[in-house]
Amino acid sequence: MNFLKFGKNNIIAIMQNQTFKYNDLLYIDFFSKRKELIMILCRNNIEILSAYISAINSGHAVMLLTNDINRELLHNIVEQYKPKWIVGITEFEGYELKGSLLTRDEFYEYTIHSDLAVLLSTSGTTGSKKFVRLSYMNVQANAKSIIQYLGIDQHERAIMNLPMSYSYGLSIVNSHLLAGATLILTEESIMEKSFWQLVREQEATSLAGVPFTYQMLQRIGFMKMELPHLKTMTQAGGRLNEKLVKAFGEYAQQNDKRFFVMYGQTEASPRMSYIPHDCLLDKIGSIGISIPGGELSLDSETSELIYKGANVMMGYAECLEDLAKADEMDGILNTGDIATVDSDGYFTITGRLKRFIKLFGLRINLDEVEKRLETVIHVPIACTGDDNKLIVVLESVKLIEKVKESIEQYYKLHHTAYKVKILKELPRLANEKIDYMKLKELCL
Structure with a gap:
């Protein structure tokens, strides 16, 4: 054909x-x-x-x-x-x-x-x-x-x-x-x-x-x-x-x-x-x-x-x-x-x-967390983690406190249940999507 x-x-x-x-x-x-x-x-x-x-x-x-x-x-x-x-x-x-x-x-x-x-x-x-x-x-x-x-x-x-x-x-x-x-x-x-x-x-x-x-x-x-x-x-x-x-x-x-x-x-x-x-x-x-x-x-x-x-x-x-x-x-x-x-x-x-983690019995949708936090800080953000900890990754140290406040406000998570990490650049695939496998390697 x-x-x-x-x-x-x-x-x-x-x-x-x-x-x-x-x-x-x-x-x-x-x-x-x-x-x-x-x-x-x-x-x-x-x-x-x-x-x-x-x-x-x-x-x-x-x-x-x-x-x-x-x-x-x-x-x-x-x-x-x-x-x-x-x-x-x-x-x-x-x-x-x-x-x-x-x-x-x-x-x-x-x-x-x-x-x-x-x-x-x-x-x-x-x-x-x-x-x-x-x-x-x-x-x-x-x-x-x-x-x-x-x-x-x-x-x-x-x-x-x-x-x-x-x-x-x-x-x-x-x-x-x-x-x-x-x-x-x-x-x-x-x-x-x-x-x-x-x-x-x-x-x-x-x-x-x-x-x-x-x-x-x-x-x-x-x-x-x-x-x-x-x-x-x-x-x-x-x-x-x-x-x-x-x-x-x-x-x-x-x-x-x-x-x-x-x-x-x-x-x-x-x-x-x-x-x-x-x-x-x-x-x-x-x-x-x-x-x-x-x-x-x-x-x-x-x-x-x-x-x-x-x-x-x-x-x-x-x-x-x-x-x-x-x-x-x-x-x-x-x-x-x-x-x-x-x-x-x-x-x-x-x-x-498959983009879920479970913290203290609470099912966390990582995509939903990204989407909500982006509406607050208006810059690219990426989430990864496991059933022990949510990890939120940013490219700007200036926004750490704002992200922490938002996480605690929206998800009522104790500060030991999450971590905000700064990378110079979010890892991306050739098509510019977030490389979540690389992100997990860098953060866990």
Whole structure:
């Protein structure tokens, strides 16, 4: 299913003031008589975008990894999955460089399921060999939903600053390619003046970001910039502080722009819900309603959020043999998030099933603690701990007393039951989410 094909006259990518049409990006020939695995170490450039499009359209399965992946982990993944080709590096033991491709010297007998299109690491397993298996149908269904609710057409020009190896970044690529829209590729930081020069010169119409992106946008004075062509902003990749949701929602409303807060998981290709931009200020704190073609519900016993849709993954892979597996999910995903739903059908995440500790018999929801404390101190905060102690981690020593007062006020905890710790920087994953495994290592 070559779901990325569209009008050949469209300009689909721009980099360093060069424009590329669809046919310009189909020069890599992954020829093989059987279905193979292609590993791509991703960067936001033409070569990698071309490799991705060529790989998908060749009918092979593609594994996307960040280009700065730990080399020991990369070696372990290659050993485990034995990709036929590797794109993005020029040498690797057991592979020969042929043109722009590293090709495996040794032949291995294995089977890859005919539906398997993409393998992505989940946001929480960047140090793992576990991958989400996505089918052609999964990726196409989600891209179509995103096109529908964001209103993407061939006139859109998205600034592509998120990594392609991250499901949010890849969803921008897939939805814009399918719509015949343009991608403006860059690896520059939003903190650089040259990034905003590119946005203006190329008349970017949309900008995507994770919570950390929007924290930085506020810091650099984004709301005072003259960006007449930028009409759409999207946010996903974790919960954005409600104060910032309100600030950017009001900015969008006052400046004829649209701000979408969205929710998803890599396991859902990745979008599951969104708040319509004209309802955002009335539904701050919620994750919104289901995307077109999807369905959200709550488990009657646990209040776990359940998603149903054609974009739900085939299942996980932890070894080469798993690539032969068929769909194991039947379109149903237990998200692991606990939620509520209001009378308008808008869902709100209240915590994670596994993000709990128990202190003196009291069940403490770490996500709920973070959310409440952020409303008091208005800066990034992270919580970890065990059944002996709650640990609240900050980046500013000035706020320690305020946090302690809030903990005792809201949770009535004795001072021996919690600890406030200062780190220079909260540990983050490649996609800027809090790295809770690292946080726990540093604090316990």
